[in-house]
Amino acid sequence: MNSQVEVIDEILECYPEKPEYLIFLLQDIQSAYGYISPESMQAVSDYAGVPITQVYSVATFYQSFRLEPKGEHELRVCLGTACYLKGGQRIVEELERKLNIKAGETTEDMIYTLDTVNCVGACALSPVMMVDDKYETNLTAGKVNKILKNIETE
Amino acid sequence: MTNENTALNTKINSGRLNSHEDLNALRQQIIDKHDPTKLEVLVCHGTGCIANGSMEVSETFKKICETSGIDVKIKPNIKTTGCQGFCSRGPLVLINPQGIFYQRVKPKDVEEIIQKTIINNEPVERLLYKDPKTGEPIKTENEIPFYNLQERIVLHNIGKIDPTDINDKIAAGGYQALAKALTTMTPKDVVTEITKSGLRGRGGAGFPTGRKWQGALKAVDKKGGPVYVVVNGDEGDPGAFMDCAIMEGDPHAVLEGLILGAYALGSNNGYLYIRAEYPLAVKHLEMAMAQARELGLLGENILNSGFSFDARINRGAGAFVCGESTALFTSIEGKAGTPRPKYVRSVEEGLWGRPTVLNNVETWANVPLIIDKGADWYSKLGVLNNTGTKVFCLVGKVNNVGLVEVPMGTPLSKIVEDIGGGVPNGKPFKAVQTGGPSGGCIPYKLKDLAVDFDSLTKAGAMMGSGAMIVMDDRDCVVDVALYFLRFLEEESCGKCIPCRLGLSRMKEILDTFSHGKGSEKDIDDLISLAKAIQDGALCALGTSAPNPCLTTIKFFKEEYLAHINEQRCPAGVCKDLITYSIDPDACTGCGSCARHCPQNCISGEKKKVHVIDTQNCIRCGICMDTCKFDAVQVN
Amino acid sequence: MIKFNINDIEVEVEPGCTVLEAARQYGIEIPTLCYHEAVAPSGACRLCMVELKDGDWSKLVASCIYPAAEGINVYTETERVQNVRNWIFQMLLAQCPASVEIKTLAKKYGVTSSRFSIENPDEECMVCGLCTRACEEIVGLSAISMVDRGVYKKVGAPFMQPTDVCVACGCCVTICPTGAMRSYIDSVRSVRSVTLTPLAL
Numbered sequence: 001m002n003s004q005v006e007v008i009d010e011i012l013e014c015y016p017e018k019p020e021y022l023i024f025l026l027q028d029i030q031s032a033y034g035y036i037s038p039e040s041m042q043a044v045s046d047y048a049g050v051p052i053t054q055v056y057s058v059a060t061f062y063q064s065f066r067l068e069p070k071g072e073h074e075l076r077v078c079l080g081t082a083c084y085l086k087g088g089q090r091i092v093e094e095l096e097r098k099l100n101i102k103a104g105e106t107t108e109d110m111i112y113t114l115d116t117v118n119c120v121g122a123c124a125l126s127p128v129m130m131v132d133d134k135y136e137t138n139l140t141a142g143k144v145n146k147i148l149k150n151i152e153t154e
Numbered sequence: 155m156t157n158e159n160t161a162l163n164t165k166i167n168s169g170r171l172n173s174h175e176d177l178n179a180l181r182q183q184i185i186d187k188h189d190p191t192k193l194e195v196l197v198c199h200g201t202g203c204i205a206n207g208s209m210e211v212s213e214t215f216k217k218i219c220e221t222s223g224i225d226v227k228i229k230p231n232i233k234t235t236g237c238q239g240f241c242s243r244g245p246l247v248l249i250n251p252q253g254i255f256y257q258r259v260k261p262k263d264v265e266e267i268i269q270k271t272i273i274n275n276e277p278v279e280r281l282l283y284k285d286p287k288t289g290e291p292i293k294t295e296n297e298i299p300f301y302n303l304q305e306r307i308v309l310h311n312i313g314k315i316d317p318t319d320i321n322d323k324i325a326a327g328g329y330q331a332l333a334k335a336l337t338t339m340t341p342k343d344v345v346t347e348i349t350k351s352g353l354r355g356r357g358g359a360g361f362p363t364g365r366k367w368q369g370a371l372k373a374v375d376k377k378g379g380p381v382y383v384v385v386n387g388d389e390g391d392p393g394a395f396m397d398c399a400i401m402e403g404d405p406h407a408v409l410e411g412l413i414l415g416a417y418a419l420g421s422n423n424g425y426l427y428i429r430a431e432y433p434l435a436v437k438h439l440e441m442a443m444a445q446a447r448e449l450g451l452l453g454e455n456i457l458n459s460g461f462s463f464d465a466r467i468n469r470g471a472g473a474f475v476c477g478e479s480t481a482l483f484t485s486i487e488g489k490a491g492t493p494r495p496k497y498v499r500s501v502e503e504g505l506w507g508r509p510t511v512l513n514n515v516e517t518w519a520n521v522p523l524i525i526d527k528g529a530d531w532y533s534k535l536g537v538l539n540n541t542g543t544k545v546f547c548l549v550g551k552v553n554n555v556g557l558v559e560v561p562m563g564t565p566l567s568k569i570v571e572d573i574g575g576g577v578p579n580g581k582p583f584k585a586v587q588t589g590g591p592s593g594g595c596i597p598y599k600l601k602d603l604a605v606d607f608d609s610l611t612k613a614g615a616m617m618g619s620g621a622m623i624v625m626d627d628r629d630c631v632v633d634v635a636l637y638f639l640r641f642l643e644e645e646s647c648g649k650c651i652p653c654r655l656g657l658s659r660m661k662e663i664l665d666t667f668s669h670g671k672g673s674e675k676d677i678d679d680l681i682s683l684a685k686a687i688q689d690g691a692l693c694a695l696g697t698s699a700p701n702p703c704l705t706t707i708k709f710f711k712e713e714y715l716a717h718i719n720e721q722r723c724p725a726g727v728c729k730d731l732i733t734y735s736i737d738p739d740a741c742t743g744c745g746s747c748a749r750h751c752p753q754n755c756i757s758g759e760k761k762k763v764h765v766i767d768t769q770n771c772i773r774c775g776i777c778m779d780t781c782k783f784d785a786v787q788v789n
Numbered sequence: 790m791i792k793f794n795i796n797d798i799e800v801e802v803e804p805g806c807t808v809l810e811a812a813r814q815y816g817i818e819i820p821t822l823c824y825h826e827a828v829a830p831s832g833a834c835r836l837c838m839v840e841l842k843d844g845d846w847s848k849l850v851a852s853c854i855y856p857a858a859e860g861i862n863v864y865t866e867t868e869r870v871q872n873v874r875n876w877i878f879q880m881l882l883a884q885c886p887a888s889v890e891i892k893t894l895a896k897k898y899g900v901t902s903s904r905f906s907i908e909n910p911d912e913e914c915m916v917c918g919l920c921t922r923a924c925e926e927i928v929g930l931s932a933i934s935m936v937d938r939g940v941y942k943k944v945g946a947p948f949m950q951p952t953d954v955c956v957a958c959g960c961c962v963t964i965c966p967t968g969a970m971r972s973y974i975d976s977v978r979s980v981r982s983v984t985l986t987p988l989a990l
Contacts, residue, residue: 062470064472125202142780648942
């Protein structure tokens with residue numbers, strides 16, 4: 001596996017050295033590492049020619065950017081209107097209790113990151129959550145527990 | 155998504171197209187290759203169906219067809235399509251040419267479909283949609299009320315064509331409008347046609363598209379080029395996925411519209427700004443652009459007309475406010491998406507400070523239809539000043555959840571009750587929230603309201619991008635107003651004080667209501683503060699943010715008063731105002747609730763009636779969720 | 790020259806002038822906090838809202854960014870303007886209870902108390918971003934910027950750590966309309982050890 005520096009250089013070279021590519025660069029770095037480290041922000045700042053303050057400002061402004069490493073599994077509970085009306089909030093609360101973290105946090109053992117999202121567009125199956133890239137639909141508290149157990153026994 | 159037609163495609167000569175005749179020749183070639191009697195299996199790969207396991211269904215079809223040794227003559231063509239629309243019935247499978255509609259298809263059903271329908275031309279009855287009133291099975295798609303009461307023009311190809319294959323689109327008439335415009339119309343003709351059609355922006359405010367384009371042309375006259383065209387695909391309304399479905403299911407429609415707009419405005423560069431949560435839309439548009447470039451429909455010297463145009467995709471990074479035009483431009487420029495403090499229209503000073511035309515996905519997808527069939531045809535759809543159709547996302551407490559396209563001016567009740575099949579418990583709906591967080595709640599008593607830009611605005615709601623969330627008597631308006639405020643507070647960019655502080659303070663007042671506190675004076679304060687935010691906020695996110703709260707107060711004041719004066723939540727939602735109990739007649743003593751209760755406050759012997767200790771109950775509602783016998787009640 | 794009316798008084802200004810600049814030239818008072826003539830206006834605090842009227846039509850605009858235009862009718866003390874102003878002052882009094890500057894200005898416009906609860910009694914910053922604009926536009930350093938968004942928005946240096954990009958020029962302290970930067974600047978600048986290097990001969 002390449003070192004982080006090499007991979008970041010590879011990502012940078014995909015884009016012209018222009019400030020308008022700042023968000024593209026951060027997105028690609030995040031998909032490579034799951035988060036954006038201060039070092040990579042500095043690298044992006046140097047490459048795109050924008051002050052580090054602007055990089056930090058952008059990285060903290062957009063919801064999809066993560067500044068800390070995330071857990072092995074990402075649980076994203078949809079709180080779009082349809083999911084909310086059908087009890088999505090209850091699912092978030094149940095997960096918060098079960099994992100002993102708040103939404104937006106990662107468990108200490110770095111296994112789970114719990115997040116909420118605004119709408120994943122699967123409103124017919126609400127409430128919905130995404131476990132990594134997989135949709136879990138028509139959720140109930142019981143189903144959530146089964147999902148967690150399945151992940152643990154994997 | 156894999157491309158089933160790959161083998162077929164390679165045989166089609168698809169080099170660069172240099173004229174309308176080339177395009178027609180290619181189209182004819184594709185159509186000739188297609189045997190109209192040959193069976194086609196269309197598996198829906200819309201987000202809802204994928205979430206329901208439709209990928210396994212299409213894989214199983216392919217696997218069985220490969221291995222079961224079906225006669226080559228009847229071996230069906232298996233196509234994966236965009237959202238077929240009837241999301242609550244997914245995974246959906248359509249068998250053509252008969253048009254047989256199968257719902258809730260699981261991989262284990264595939265074998266039977268192949269045996270019965272593909273080989274023996276008989277329907278699999280148990281997978282057919284059943285009329286909810288008569289219980290009679292309905293065989294074909296166009297006999298189902300959910301579909302046949304709609305007027306699908308923008309959605310026409312979605313669910314029918316393979317969005318990853320440009321040939322499929324060309325066979326369906328794709329890029330005919332572009333070829334027509336490039337060969338027989340001047341750019342000015344295109345603008346005139348769009349103006350004449352009466353098309354209004356589908357993104358929310360309903361600004362006349364033709365006037366917007368003319369504004370941009372005037373600005374170019376004044377300050378010269380370049381001019382940019384931009385697709386707003388940052389569909390952020392929670393509970394809305396129509397733009398997603400269009401981009402995923404018919405990406406070439408958006409692209410063709412954009413190229414036509416570019417031609418009309420003399421633009422050589424375009425941008426497609428697509429929401430971060432729609433990776434499949436990004437993928438399909440990227441493929442569409444690559445395929446269009448290969449055929450000379452995008453890029454240098456399109457169809458040898460001398461006109462050149464190319465576009466690039468910007469993925470959003472998760473910010474609802476970037477649906478606002480100036481915030482979107484700021485974001486494309488690589489900055490934090492805060493709206494610009496300028497009283498200059500973006501057609502004069504938009505992206506990079508240049509004249510820019512920004513239209514929403516659905517608006518762009520309407521453009522080729524208008525150019526192809528003419529403004530006269532288009533303006534006959536819908537009602538006066540609100541022409542054409544509108545795609546809605548019908549979600550919430552409604553039987554038929556899905557994508558619905560109807561002419562502008564269709565009564566609300568037709569959409570919710572006739573097409574949507576009404577509320578699951580059979581009661582009338584309580585309210586419909588249109589326009590998402592910027593829109594308003596329309597009560598049942600306005601069910602005959604014509605759904606168009608002007609009527610909705612008059613009622614205090616808003617068309618928005620087209621989310622339509624149906625609520626029933628178990629939904630509390632105070633809670634819904636709080637939900638939208640919480641959402642917007644999270645999504646506010648935080649730049650101006652009325653939005654950043656005002657929404658939190660509105661929430662603070664509403665929150666006291668949900669706890670059964672507060673007074674009628676607080677309602678007056680809330681309205682006064684809401685008006686200050688409408689008047690004072692910097693961008694449309696802030697100025698429209700109070701709408702859900704104001705409309706619920708306007709139409710459901712008695713429900714607010716029940717919270718404040720009687721400490722009662724009539725819908726049984728606000729946690730502080732409800733208690734849970736177990737109906738002794740319904741409880742079977744299965745113990746499921748007690749096992750799941752996070753507070754361990756449900757007790758009872760096995761097979762005997764259980765009891766909730768209301769003192770320790772945190773009213774999380776999990777017992778109600780887990781009870782299979784509906785024994786848990788809200789008081 | 791552009792002629793228009795403010796509170797039914799005819800004013801005449803150079804093209805390119807904003808409504809606020811015109812009002813100030815004519816001694817008509819409009820309150821502002823996030824505005825400073827040394828940097829480009831950002832329209833963040835919304836205290837400078839004024840009402841434009843034309844027959845039955847009317848609309849509120851931020852005067853610090855609204856360009857003066859021929860024949861418009863501007864009103865600075867209508868009911869809608871006062872309603873916006875009143876709520877903004879109430880919210881600011883609760884948000885920045887420690888700021889003397891905000892208290893003084895609110896009092897001038899008749900707002901002395903707030904219906905809202907106070908979260909942090911020591912808070913002075915209203916997050917208008919004037920400091921960050923000054924650091925970028927006047928000083929040219931961009932040592933600080935706006936961080937995060939919505940209710941979490943704040944002013945900070947990268948990673949919320951003191952930065953040696955800051956030269957402690959004090960521009961942000963001088964320009965801050967609420968007095969917040971007086972103490973906040975210490976969390977922005979890093980104390981650098983100064984080593985004197987002899988001049989090269």
